[in-house]
Amino acid sequence: MQNDSLRLVVKELAQLSGQNIIIRNDIRDVKVSGYYQNQQIKPLLENIALSNDLEFETASGNTYVFSSQNSTAKRPATGSKSTRPSSSSSSDGEYTFNYTIKNKFEKIISLQAINAPLDTVVRRISDELGLNYRKLTELESSLTIIADSIRYEQLLQLAYKGTKYSYRNIKGVYLLGEEQTAGMHETKLISLEFRTVNKIKEIIPKKLQEGADIIEFKDLNGILVTATPEKVAEIETFIMSIDKSVPVVLIEVIILDVLKTHTVTTGIKAGRGTPKTPSAQTLAPGIDYEFNAQSLNRLLNSFNGFGWFSLGEVAPDFYLQLQALEENGVIKVRSTPKLSTLNGYEATLTSGETRYYLEEQSSTISSTAIQQTNTKQYKSVNADLTIKINPIVSGNGQITLEIEVSQSDFKGSSVAGAPPNSINRKFKSQIRVKNGEMVLLGGLERNETSDKGSGIPVLSRIPVIKWFFSSRSRSKSNSKLDIFIKPTVIY
Numbered sequence: 001m002q003n004d005s006l007r008l009v010v011k012e013l014a015q016l017s018g019q020n021i022i023i024r025n026d027i028r029d030v031k032v033s034g035y036y037q038n039q040q041i042k043p044l045l046e047n048i049a050l051s052n053d054l055e056f057e058t059a060s061g062n063t064y065v066f067s068s069q070n071s072t073a074k075r076p077a078t079g080s081k082s083t084r085p086s087s088s089s090s091s092d093g094e095y096t097f098n099y100t101i102k103n104k105f106e107k108i109i110s111l112q113a114i115n116a117p118l119d120t121v122v123r124r125i126s127d128e129l130g131l132n133y134r135k136l137t138e139l140e141s142s143l144t145i146i147a148d149s150i151r152y153e154q155l156l157q158l159a160y161k162g163t164k165y166s167y168r169n170i171k172g173v174y175l176l177g178e179e180q181t182a183g184m185h186e187t188k189l190i191s192l193e194f195r196t197v198n199k200i201k202e203i204i205p206k207k208l209q210e211g212a213d214i215i216e217f218k219d220l221n222g223i224l225v226t227a228t229p230e231k232v233a234e235i236e237t238f239i240m241s242i243d244k245s246v247p248v249v250l251i252e253v254i255i256l257d258v259l260k261t262h263t264v265t266t267g268i269k270a271g272r273g274t275p276k277t278p279s280a281q282t283l284a285p286g287i288d289y290e291f292n293a294q295s296l297n298r299l300l301n302s303f304n305g306f307g308w309f310s311l312g313e314v315a316p317d318f319y320l321q322l323q324a325l326e327e328n329g330v331i332k333v334r335s336t337p338k339l340s341t342l343n344g345y346e347a348t349l350t351s352g353e354t355r356y357y358l359e360e361q362s363s364t365i366s367s368t369a370i371q372q373t374n375t376k377q378y379k380s381v382n383a384d385l386t387i388k389i390n391p392i393v394s395g396n397g398q399i400t401l402e403i404e405v406s407q408s409d410f411k412g413s414s415v416a417g418a419p420p421n422s423i424n425r426k427f428k429s430q431i432r433v434k435n436g437e438m439v440l441l442g443g444l445e446r447n448e449t450s451d452k453g454s455g456i457p458v459l460s461r462i463p464v465i466k467w468f469f470s471s472r473s474r475s476k477s478n479s480k481l482d483i484f485i486k487p488t489v490i491y
Contacts, residue, residue: 006030006066009048017041024067027054029120095142097121101128107152111145118143118159122176125155136177136184139165157230166228179211179228186229190236191222194245203242208235247489249391249399251339251347254484263475313437340490343393352384355410357419381419383408391487394432399487403429403441407481425481438486450475 001009007028010021019041032052036044045064049056055067097120099111107129113121119139126133129152141163147155156167156174166179168186175183192200197216200223204214212227212235223239225232341347361375390402404426411421433439455470 001035002033003031004033006032006052006054010066013041013044020063021045022059022063022065024065025124027066027068028124030054030068097124099125099128101125102149104129107131108149109152109155110148110150111155113143113145115142115144117141118163118165122156122159125152126174131174132172133174133176136175136181137165139176141165157233160230166230168229184228185226186232187224187226188232188236189217189220189222189224190239191220192239192243195243197221197223200239204235204238208238245491247343247393247491249341249343249393250488250490251341251389251391252486252488253337253339253349253387253389255351255385255387256482256484258480258482259477260479261475261477263473339389341389341391343391346388346390348389349387350384352382352386352408353410354380354382355420356380379419381410381422383410383422385481387483389485393489397435397489398432399435399489400430400432401439401485401487403431403485405429405441405481405483433487435489436486438484441483441485442480448475448477448479 005028006023009032010023013019014021030052032048032054034048034051036047039047042058042064045066046056048054049066057065057067059065095116096112096114097116098113099109099121102108102110109125109129111121111125117139118141119135121143122139131152143159145155145158147158150158153167153169160166164178164180165176166184168175168184177184197218201209201214201216208231212225212231214226214235215224217224225235227235337349339347339349356378359377359379361377363373363375365371365373385407386405388404392400392402394400405428406424406426408422408424411423429441431439451472451474453470453472
């Protein structure tokens with residue numbers, strides 16, 4: 001024998017001799033050496049003990065016991081096993097290791113280990129359970145744990161957590177060793193049920209991704225994880241915790257353009273011939289107001305400036321009443337879209353107009369003769385109304401809306417042939433409403449005032465007489481954009 005484990009030596013001798021040989025728990029891993037031949041079993045065991053500083057005694061006729069020279073411990077009668085280190089096997093002081101196999105078939109154990117060698121704890125319990133295992137590397141670490149009625153694999157997870165070691169179960173054989181050792185990693189497909197795999201890797205914490213290879217597998221809406229079993233289990237637990245049904249939010253939007261104009265024209269025009277524009281005599285088109293329209297007009301008139309106002313829950317025929325307001329010439333319903341989006345994802349609505357203007361370019365080419373070329377090109381400009389809404393559903397059913405509205409309008413060209421002038425308006429708002437309630441947003445308002453006059457010089461400025469020698473036109477317009485928004489959560 002040359003530096004062989006006493007446990008393996010005794011096992012071989014017991015099989016060859018048919019005798020019972022007991023080793024005290026504290027010396028099972030003691031290394032022994034020696035050369036012996038042609039001896040009976042009892043003298044042989046005595047010589048092994050003598051040459052390796054061990055104690056040897058005969059417990060009964062066919063039972064022999066090995067122990068350390070300073071050990072006075074007796075085997076407990078309860079069936080539990082205790083271990084105390086000898087002075088030669090531990091340099092960190094005493095440690096305690098007690099364990100009890102509660103259910104060998106289900107691999108349930110209870111143990112108490114205080115600063116005990118990790119290798120000793122795992123090996124002793126694995127042997128007692130009769131498990132097949134292979135150590136790929138030595139487990140050079142200590143363990144402190146007190147646990148009652150835990151399974152074997154739970155013990156391995158707790159014992160290896162925070163260390164460089166791991167385990168893997170391959171068809172009932174446990175591989176034990178360092179995480180980076182070849183053969184310690186496994187590959188598993190974690191499928192998603194409710195979420196999409198797109199950008200799921202960005203959500204997994206960086207700490208969980210350390211030591212793991214993660215690939216997004218879009219074909220099966222899952223991720224392939226290659227790592228140690230503990231790391232794979234942690235990532236799978238995290239994925240399952242966020243793979244929940246995502247609410248769908250239906251957003252109903254009503255966009256109203258409220259336009260009011262007032263024009264007064266005074267003066268006298270005289271001349272000969274046919275007027276350029278035929279005149280038309282029109283009486284009042286009539287009054288056809290309904291009660292709901294009047295109520296809404298009063299609401300819009302009273303709601304000025306930036307902000308929002310909650311209308312609460314409204315009846316389904318609210319939209320029909322708004323549609324009838326187009327005939328009044330005061331309110332124009334630009335659109336009534338219905339948008340659907342997932343919780344936390346932005347929904348965008350864009351409605352606009354495109355106009356074209358002519359751009360001419362002249363260039364002169366000088367060679368043998370001067371040549372001039374003219375190039376005409378039509379270019380476009382856009383005026384859009386864009387609404388962006390990002391809904392976030394809270395646990396209590398309320399909805400937080402992040403709203404961004406931008407509007408641009410054409411105002412006409414200051415010079416003939418030039419691109420049309422434009423006016424841009426934009427605002428952002430963040431509000432919270434209850435599920436199914438409607439809110440009114442306002443704030444995009446524009447006022448224009450125009451005062452024009454023409455007449456004969458000097459005479460058009462003399463009081464009283466100026467009314468016969470001039471004409472004046474005064475106009476005032478007010479344009480306001482109001483938006484009704486009604487979010488509804490659909491699970």
